[in-house]
Amino acid sequence: xxxxxxxxxxxxxxxxxxxxxxCRSLDFQATTMFWYRQFPKQSLxxxxxxxxGSKATYEQGVEKDKFLINHASLTLSTLTxxxxxxxxSSFYICSARGVFGQPNSNQPQHFGxxxxxxxx
Amino acid sequence: GENVEQHPSTLSVQEGDSAVIKCxxxxxxxNYFPWYKQELGKRPQLxxxxxxxxxxxxxxxxxxxxxxxxxxFSLHITxxxxxxSAVYFCAAISNFGNEKLTFGTGTRLxxxx
Numbered sequence: 250x251x252x253x254x255x256x257x258x259x260x261x262x263x264x265x266x267x268x269x270x271x272c273r274s275l276d277f278q279a280t281t282m283f284w285y286r287q288f289p290k291q292s293l294x295x296x297x298x299x300x301x302g303s304k305a306t307y308e309q310g311v312e313k314d315k316f317l318i319n320h321a322s323l324t325l326s327t328l329t330x331x332x333x334x335x336x337x338s339s340f341y342i343c344s345a346r347g348v349f350g351q352p353n354s355n356q357p358q359h360f361g362x363x364x365x366x367x368x369x
Numbered sequence: 370g371e372n373v374e375q376h377p378s379t380l381s382v383q384e385g386d387s388a389v390i391k392c393x394x395x396x397x398x399x400n401y402f403p404w405y406k407q408e409l410g411k412r413p414q415l416x417x418x419x420x421x422x423x424x425x426x427x428x429x430x431x432x433x434x435x436x437x438x439x440x441x442f443s444l445h446i447t448x449x450x451x452x453x454s455a456v457y458f459c460a461a462i463s464n465f466g467n468e469k470l471t472f473g474t475g476t477r478l479x480x481x482x
Contacts, residue, residue: 283469290477292458293413293472298469361412363411
């Protein structure tokens, strides 16, 4: 149980392109999803917290107009990197938290497999 | 906000020896401390966690200790094996309901056969 699916796993695109990444909780409802960015040989940095049906909360320094987050259902959150540039190349990982008190809530977050984004 | 520091950044140990990774946190309200193992290009995997109401937890070759007074916690791996080679991250949550994880900077552990 507690499977989080993230797609695509790898994206290579030209500078200026917008890229959408999907994060799905497959066997549980996720009221909250988190988006992280990880540069090579660095730690995971939280970008934003996404709550179903409301606006995402962005961490300091993260441009909300560049990294659009939508969490329209209890099983799906999307991150769109708009007008991507080479400096946006990174490993993006989502995680999902189940409904507190429900199965799978013993762990605070379940991680997706990540998306490696390469902007040429 | 929470700040988590992790040491060492790299660690090499002979197969069969023990490895210890240490972390400190700044927010005294933090009450949950997970450890993750991440292999290259893959997602972090939870290997062990500890809550603030206990001082030690063990799961086979892996153990975690917590000193709330000093605000530090450590990961101990005994009888290390080559498959233990990976990057390990500690993390802290200041409020379980909020569940906003703050990660340490990571430790690259290499097990020498």
